[in-house]
Amino acid sequence: MSLSLFKTLSRYPFIHDLEFYDSNELKQNKTCITKCKKKGCLSLMDSKESSHFICEYGFDNRLVLFEENRYIINGIIYPNNSKILEGTKKVRANWVVNPNDIDIFLKKLEGIENEIKNRVNHTIESNFSMFHDFKTSMNIFFSCTQELINRLPGSDFESKLKSSDSLYQSLFSALQLITSQLGMIDVIINPKRIQFGNKKSVNLYRLFEKIKILFSHVAANKRDIKINLISEGRRIRDCYCYESIEFIPLILIDNALKYCVPGYDVDIKLEQSFNSVKVIVKNIGPLVPEENKDLIFHKFYRDPSAEEFAKEGIGMGLWIAQSILNAHNSKLNYFGSKFTTFSKINPKMGLNIFEFDLPTQ
Amino acid sequence: MSDFQSAFLYPIGVAIVNFISVKVYNRLNSSPKNYFWKDKFDDLKDYKPNLSFDELKRRTRIVVIDDENSFPISLFRGEGYAIDKWSKVTDYNKLQSGVYDIIILDIKGVALHISEEDGLGVLQSIKNYNPAQIIIAYSQHSFDLSKAKFWELADETIAKPSDFLKMKATIDNIILNQFQPERYINIMHDILLKNHYSNKDIRKIDIHLIRNIKDKTTPNWNSVFESAITTPELFIKLQAVASTILKLY
Secondary structure (H helix, E strand, C coil), X not given: CCHHHHHHHCCCCEEECXXXXXXXXCCCCHHXXXXXXXXXXHHHHHCXXXXXXXXXXXXXXXXXXXXXXXXXXXXXXXXXXXXXXXXXXXXXXXXXXXXXXXXXHHHHHHHHHHHHHHHHHHHHHHHCHHHHHHHHHHHHHHHHHHHHHHCCCCCCHHHHHHCCXXXXXXXXXXXXXXXXXXXXXXXXXXXXXXXXXXXXXECHHHXXXXXXXXXXXXXXXXXXXXXXXXXXXXXXXXXXXXXXXXXXXXXXXXXXXXXXXXXXXXXXXXXXXXXXXXXXXXXXXXXXXXXXXXXXXXXXXXCHHHHHXXXXXXXXXXXXXXXXXXXXXXCCEEEEECCCHHHHHCCCEEEEEEEEEEEEC | CCHXXXXXXXXXXXXXXXXXXXXXXXXXXXXXXXXXXXXXXXXHHHCCCCCCXXXXXXXXXXXXXXXXXXXCHHHHHHCCCEEEEECCCCCHHHHHXXXXXXXXXXXXXXXXXXXXXXXXXXXXXXXXXXXXXXXXEEECCCCCHHHHHHHHHCCEEEECCCCHHHHHHHHHHHHHHCCCHHHHHHHHHHHHHHCCCCHHHHHHHHHHHHHHHHHCCCCCHHHHCHHHCCCHHHHHHHHHHHHHHHHCC
16 A cells, blocks of 8 residues: 555554654654654564554554555554553553554554555556557468468478578567567556566567667668667676566667757667676767656656657656666666757757666676 | 415305305395495496487477467477377376376366366365476466466466477476486475475385386385385375386387
8 A cells, every 4th residue: 555545544643664654633743753863663664473562651563464555553542551651541542552452443444455455456457448459450360471481481480580581580570579668658557567587598689689780770771870789898698587678679679760960879788897897879969957857767658849849759768777677686777968069959969878787697 | 273274265265254154144134235345236326217208209208288279289290299289188097107108288268177276276185185296387378467476386488379399498408308208207206205205215115116127027016115005195296206207218
């Protein structure tokens, strides 16, 4: 349950992420805010054995778990609490809470949360039934394309494809691109998809090379943009990644092309160091202002400079890329530089650099 | 006693005493020591199969359970995979007893006749019964938040639709990394330990299997899992895992 929802519904003061919150009905116990320096109640956050804790001032605290979120209902007094004097209980009568009332309250919250989940699922299912039908149709396209390639001469599918006409290869590449793009739509709806399956050995250079080939044709024909892919230093070693890592080159190259000034190059460089690979994607295009550098990784955010340059886009790509890299304990960084020859012609344009590191085997 | 007699009789006597001691020790400790007090058998995990990938691929029995015909069965068969196709779960016992090494399972429209939860119910039940069973989730419902458990419980996932080379890479990766004796030996040992078998009992079972691997014979399961005969569920579970181990040699 999200903090905002818990805050709206909670009848009791609580702690979340080390912050103390009042509820709509009851403020924080004064002692917890002003007198208590030790904040012993916070130890409950990491507790695995107990969900109840009596602090040094004698107040009851209760840990509440909602999937990944932990809350502590703090500074309350159970009626049978012998550490609090009867006089104090009278003064703090509003904070005297029967544990059963908390149980009932939590059950209600659980019910509300389940209802919300069901509604979200139902909405997704009804809104995306079209998407399901589209996937079914795509299955037919996949089967027919693969059957066509399989009829070509060769010992196995891969060799048949390799020795086939470039049209067949483009057709199969389109099919692979559709597979990836459908996967990305799944991630938008269900971000857990990023960590589906087991991690396996993946060579980032080969992944970027594959996507580069897919996009090169379009880039050169439509926008007069060349994609350069180079690896520097030692041979690029494999990384241990989830399957979703294949969306990274797709997103970064697609973005670099979309926001590249026609006639300029997109440069992709991979550098193998001792135990990691650094990937750098550069283009000349609209610069992101300093204050929006973090925002571009937010879901549905499109920087005004990007919107002005390219109409299409929904602001999902960089969010997906960042989520995938976070799942691999890495981070996508953005740097912009005005010190390019093109910036002299148009100061809104400059060198855009996206880079990240991943450990190699 | 002459020098001649003592020179011969003394070593013979020592040899006989040593021989009897080894026999008694082995009987008391269920140990496989030889005359020189060395283990007759190595660790089961030390036996590495010498199978080429093509042979391993041929021996891996795969079933695709999908109500649609989207899985490229003919392409896989053409490349030497032993692959069957069911449009729904027609023989649950086959799945449960480990006849198939890899089950590629759709989530919808495949098992409503046996489980309210359809594919998820089948997946949960098989994993509960035979934790060694490799199951690949194959569905176009990967966007569906309510089916999260299906994807979490599966050993691997293939999104639907996917291109053939991607599917092949996923299955090859499973064959190379998961369809290996060590994984199944570990799972068998885990099952035995959970059922309070001692290390000595486990070693005894391992030795049975080593003998069968060496002799290339089919074991008498009643004698391998003698103590599990009274608990049929455990017996079938162990037999399913152990059969897969032997299949890999």
